[in-house]
Amino acid sequence: MAGEHGVGMVDTVDLLIKVAKEIYSAVHPLLGTVDARKIVGSGFGGDKTRLIDAVSEKVAIEYLERNNFSCIFVGEECGVRRIGSSPNFYLIVDGVDGTNNAIKGIRFASASLALSRTGFLGDIEAAVVMDLYNGETFLAERNSGAKRDGETIKPSEIRCLKDSIISINITKNTGAARRLLPIISRAKGIRSFGSAALEICHVACGLLEAYIDLRGVLRTTDFAAGMLILKEAGGIFLQPNGEEIPNVPLTEVKRFSIIALANKELFHEISSLITPSTSLQGGQTTIC
Known part of the structure; x- marks a missing residue:
């Protein structure tokens, strides 16, 4: 397909943030609503797919297609899906991690996205986790550290x-x-x-x-x-x-x-x- 491009033509973290924002915009209004909990199918791992889960992956895929990205999309609900004709990266998406919280309005749920060029877990090179309630964003790129809303983070120093x-x-x-x-x-x-x-x-x-x-x-x-x-x-x-x-x-x-x-x-x-x-x-x- 003419005009298709892969991850080599765009910053990997920037792509993940843009997809996460698409998910946030679509999912945030559904949090805690009756519609969010509707069962619309079965997911990749056999769990029930709620409307809010399906919406999150739908908008992610639509963003990639609209912007001519070609990749292998691995969704918790839709499973493995080829987007475009020349995929050169794998995008791993859990659009709503914490579905039970999200459908009840409990304020702890996130969108989780990771990118690998090889399709193997050990080769994940970029990641974004976005809080679906307040938009707080955690991100990392291999060998470049991790950030929370733009500020470098590190774990606790407590050792007992x-x-x-x-x-x-x-x-x-x-x-x-x-x-x-x-x-x-x-x-x-x-x-x-x-x-x-x-x-x-x-x-x-x-x-x-x-x-x-x-x-x-x-x-x-x-x-x-x-x-x-x-x-x-x-x-x-x-x-x-x-x-x-x-x-x-x-x-x-x-x-x-x-x-x-x-x-x-x-x-x-x-x-x-x-x-x-x-x-x-x-x-x-x-x-x-």
Whole structure:
């Protein structure tokens, strides 16, 4: 198609910000409304697709098509979609991370976008997470640090659990809850907000010391952007056993347990307190 262009012709972060703003403009008026919660189909990972989710991806795709970008679009709802005839980058989009919050009007939900030229998680080179309530924007570009509304960010300097505010997600998983009891009993405070991407960014800027999800259900679309932002800020993003997230294809549904932290000292303390598990979760073995 004449006039098509790829990411090499535009700043990668600038593109992600523009797409995120399109999502924000379309989604913000729907937050907390009856229409937002309408079920309109099933998503890429098998979850129900709400109207607000479908709208977020629709406007993102329309922006790319309108501006003649050619890419492989990987959406949490629509799955893998080729845009244009000569794609040269992969755009990973979770238009509404925290859908349950968004449809109820709970003020914690985000749009999460990441870009890779190869289609692999380890090659994510730019990321943006935008708060869908107030437009606050976290961004990062590989080897260039991370920012929050234009200001450079870094994680908390707190290095012991007793002084730490930790966010966890144990939704529908009593096994994960039991494994985290030693941490819950020792941490200064426990929170659970409902948007993994935004919570990871709050670790990146020092509002939280850690975010933990041991359920084995987080998809790469949930954390791809937040992972880069946290790492570029200087934080730690690992599996509970201390291993890096493998360099998996972004076009496939892969699920993980993750720990996002301010520093290695906190990881060592937290990982030492997690009760081992050999149970099966979601049809796969959780290795910790």
